[in-house]
Amino acid sequence: MKGQELLKRGLYGVKVEELMEPGHFACAGCGAALAMRIASQVLPNYTRIVIPASCWSIIMGQYPCLSVKLPNVHTPFALAPGFATGMSASIKIKRKKATVLVWAGDGATYDIGFGAVSAAAERNSDMIYVCYDNEAYMNTGAQRSSSTPFGAYTPTTIKGKDEHKKDIISIIADHRASYVASASIAYPEDLKAKILKALSLSGFRFILIFCPCPTGWGFDQSKTVLVARLAVETGIFPLVEVENGALKISYEPSWVDLKEYLSLQGRFSNFTKSEEEELRNFVNSRWDYLRRRAEDAHL
């Protein structure tokens, strides 16, 4: 097979069609833009995207100059899961074929829209909910969210954040959602496989995608994929899948020292030794928990 043809064939023989156009409105090196590019390579053309207030409200552009060749609608911050619930209900009544995809930031998911996310998960409303996680309110100046990691500098945590990142995967999984997974832009085949898996199921399907933000995190725009890869290889961002409550670890990190991840980013430049130790302990205890949960799933 010729190289060009090979490139066009994505994972599992799925043809890669680029639904995301160049010339979008994201900053150079934006992980959240890359997440959409990868995801949209496996999204069917009957996908309808719902976007709450976020960087993606800007990145998408204005009709008719959209950066993704799929119909989309913008909603207020806390409204996307409710809006998507109504959309998928009306699609069902009209017997149309469409997949409703919410594409939301961490602020909309972990904090401001959390009630609506929880309600949609509890109802098992029919949608794929993607949270592209850049660990702060980037569109308004990188303020901390409950996804921001411990110790990180943001304009609202100038001495470093006191609290650890919220475990949104476990929280949504404990709603008994159909499918819950974490993925990363640095592992595109795993990300696409998880989108495909979500597409093959129905009900509330939740995917958290780790998306470094050079502008808000303070690293060079050429290092986005490296930063994302180190987040996984240091164990700080575990790749997992939860189906019907059973957790599976998708990838075993190579346990690169946390320092390599931290030292690339301005937001950790004032990290003390004890903060580093605190974060390391947090990562270890989270992995203990994940391993116990994965073992329980085998019983």
Ligand SMILES: Cc1ncc(C[n+]2csc(CCOP(=O)(O)OP(=O)(O)O)c2C)c(N)n1
């Ligand atoms: C109720 C409400 N509060 C605040 C805002 C202002 N606002 C718009 S986008 C945004 C940040 C969104 O953060 P996140 O969901 O993490 O997405 P990101 O910008 O990081 O892509 C905020 C605070 C708003 N639109 N509505």
Ligand code: SF4
């Ligand atoms: S601020 Fe960050 S998330 Fe927003 S467009 Fe720029 S790089 Fe992307």
Ligand SMILES: [Mg+2]
């Ligand atoms: Mg964000």
